Amino acid sequence: MDILEAQDVTHAATGDRTAFYRLLHRAGVFPPDAPSTIRAFTAGQGQLSVAEMIDRYEIACKPVRDLLVDNLCERQPALDYTSLSAVSRVLGSLFWRNLETHHPGINSLRLPAEVASAWKTRHRTKTTTTRSPDGSTVSVTSPRESARSDLATVRAFYLDLAQWAAEDPAHWGPWAAPSPVTSAEANQKKHQRRVKAKIDQRTRERLPALPLLVSASQRNRLQAAAVLAAARQAEPGTVFSVDGQTLFRPVLKSASGAKIWAQELEAPRTAVRAARRDLTHEDHTAFWAWAAIEVLRHTGIRIEELCELSHHSLIQYRLPTTGELVPLLQIAPSKTDQERLILVTPELADVLSRIMMRVRDSNGIVASVAAYDPHERVWNPPMPLLFQHRIGIENRAMHPTCLLKYLGQALASAGLTDASGEPLTMQPHDFRRIFITDAVMNRMPPHIAQLVAGHRVIDTTMGYLAVYPREVIEAHRAFIARRRATRPGEEYRTPTDEEWDSFLGHFERRKLSIGTCDRAFSTPCTHEHACLRCAMLRPDPAERPRLVEIRDNLIDRIAEAKREGWLGEVEGLETSLAGAEDKLAQMDAATARTATAVDLGMPGFTQIAGRASDT
Known part of the structure; x- marks a missing residue:
């Protein structure tokens, strides 16, 4: 049997055109170093080399193109793939390719003042093309949010060349030139303060809503599980009731695998398939939304760390003094390339146990799956990941986008709104900010919160902290109370x-x-x-x-x-x-001051209040 025949046979049996590869891989047909999934051969995956990153922008000046490649190769050991790709985009596309577009033939980093000024003016805005309701395309110009950080990247590029020129004049010396970006233009302190104020307000708005979201997700999980269990007990073509709902389980003409379908009793039994409810999918969505919310709020981990949690992440530590076993959750190295351990609370232990019970097979084993890292663009080795689901005959790791979709559905079902009355939205990183804020507000030392969150410096942890004004007021009142306690009591008695x-x-x-x-x-x-x-x-x-x-x-x-x-x-x-x-x-x-003062007069009503009147 050749590959095409195997594909046809497995597709007819399972409905999955890629199932043949997994079956042949299990049978040992492929060499040991072959990928465990055919999705590893998907076009567009895999890391690009530094030269390929720069060549995406078709730079005309070859010496400058080679310089950018050399610069990025020099910086590559200190950067992850995502950061390296972002720097290549700023230097290759937003900076030099933009200059070549507006100044053809440019071949020197020593930019005239008018050229540098024109480039910075263009870079402050970006133009996007959208399609209007009538089908025509419309160009919209808006401020570029990353403009200041991009200027800092260009300034760092020039400063690196100046420093390296002193160390290796032959290679870097000819390219040393004054930076077109000043230190004031690259200063991001004011922008960072504005961003922090905005994020702090977002955190303060979502912290009170977290208990409501937790209750709603728990209720949805239990309700979806109860409806699915009742549907499984009902025979096809019969009516069943559960939790105040009366549903009809239709008779399907073709097999639908392990899925359980139902529809409202009021709907006609000959209704189209789109009107039916996939109870299996509803239970799947409700459970994983609840699991993601619980793990995120109890640990404060990043979403990529959540997707990388495996059965091996659960470890035990025996206290040397009492011999007590303490459960710990090992967080694999991610953004900071540092692993860390988080204490597993009883609530978190209950959530993790339910997750493992769900992903285990009939033999009690958590299947090992290969997960794709979209940031590093590499396939990780197969691991018994906790956040996995079954598609066809293959177990696949859950993607952050999938969990984000489930989270959005949980928020919609909870009916939460923000201060403006719009539906409340939450990102996985909001749970991390809420976790750090809640921990510090409950008197966890900031340096301990730094270790739990996995930050390199404590300033990052303090940036996540959004303390409520009422906490400041209460702390101030407590300070006044302590100060009064140390002063003579007669100073605070009622005067005669x-x-x-x-x-x-x-x-x-x-x-x-x-x-x-x-x-x-x-x-x-x-x-x-x-x-x-x-x-x-x-x-x-x-x-x-x-x-x-x-x-x-x-x-x-x-x-x-x-x-x-x-x-x-x-x-x-x-x-x-x-x-x-x-x-x-x-x-x-x-x-003299009174004599030189100018009497502005009292403004009239028409001067301080705008009003419109008909002539």
Whole structure:
């Protein structure tokens, strides 16, 4: 039997045109290093080389093309495949290919000021083509959200060349040139603050909705399982009831495998197939939506880490002091290339046990499946993954897009809405932010949360933290309570009538002949009521004639004291005279400020409120 015959036979038996490859692989027809699934031969999969990444953009200047290839090859060991591909797109397409399109024949990285300015202006926006309802294409120009980070990538490219030129002048020296992007243009602090504020608000809005989503997903799972179980007990062509629903299980003309179908009793029995409900799929969707929500909210792991959880991820640790076994969940290296361990709570243990019971075969074994990594564009070796489902005769790993679809259906069934009244949406990463925020709010030390989340630096963990304003208020009130506890209690007792009258009388005694005393309540007068010498006296410009009279009187008294030989009084009178001159200067300054002030007037209603009227 050749390959085509095997394909026809297996397709007729299973309905899956790719089942023949798996059967032949199990039979040992292929060599040991052959992929376990025929999907590994799908076109477009596999990593591109650095040269292939750059050649996607058809750069005309070969020396610059070779330079970009060399630069990326130099940086390749420190970057994962996704980051390397993103950098190649910025440098190859958004930067140099854009320059060649608008400046044909350009062949130097030393850009004139007008060329660099024009490129940065073009890069701030992007044009997308959409199709209007009438079928015509429309070009829409919008701001480019990644513009500032792209500028930072171009600046890093120039700085790398300058540094490498000092180390290897022969190779990199001819390409060293001033960067067309300044440090201020590449600074992303302001943009990052805006993004964090937006994400924090998103987290605060979804955190209260999480318990409702959990309850709804649990209810959907139990209800879908109950309906499926009742349908399996019912014979085809009969009516059955469960959870207030009355359904009819139709008689199918052709076999449908392991699927169980049903339709509403009110629908005609000859209704088209599209009106039927696939109860097997409903149970499948409800279960995996519940499983994904529970694992994500109890662990705070990334969605790619969730899809890579396997039977081998469950390990045990025996405490050396008590000998107690502690269940742990081992998270495989993903984004940070660091594995970590997460404590399995009883709730999480229940979820994981239900998942394993569902994916085990009749022999109690979790099948090993090969999963495709869309970020690294490689096939991982077969593993007993927990998040897998059966398609045809093949077990396949669940893709993040599939779980995202199930999550959207769970949100829709829960009927949750956001602040604007629109249906609430959640991404898998929202559960990670909620997990970190909830952990720190419940007094988990941030450096421990960093280790649990798998962040390299604690600043990343703090960026995920969205503390509620009420937490700040409560912490501040607790601080005030602690401070009051350390101060004398009599300071916070109810004042007596005499004390209250004394407090009010203080403000009555502030009025003086030439101004107002700004001395605080219950503080002594440092100048023994010699107000001219006191800095706390705020002079009133309206009392300037009185102060002038006092100043002239002081001058006469000083002259009399000197004439009579009363030298002991001269020094005190001169101090009072200096205070009077200072207060006169303050009055004149206040009068000058008032004279130069511009009266804007009181705006009318038509100036502060826009309104439309018919002529």
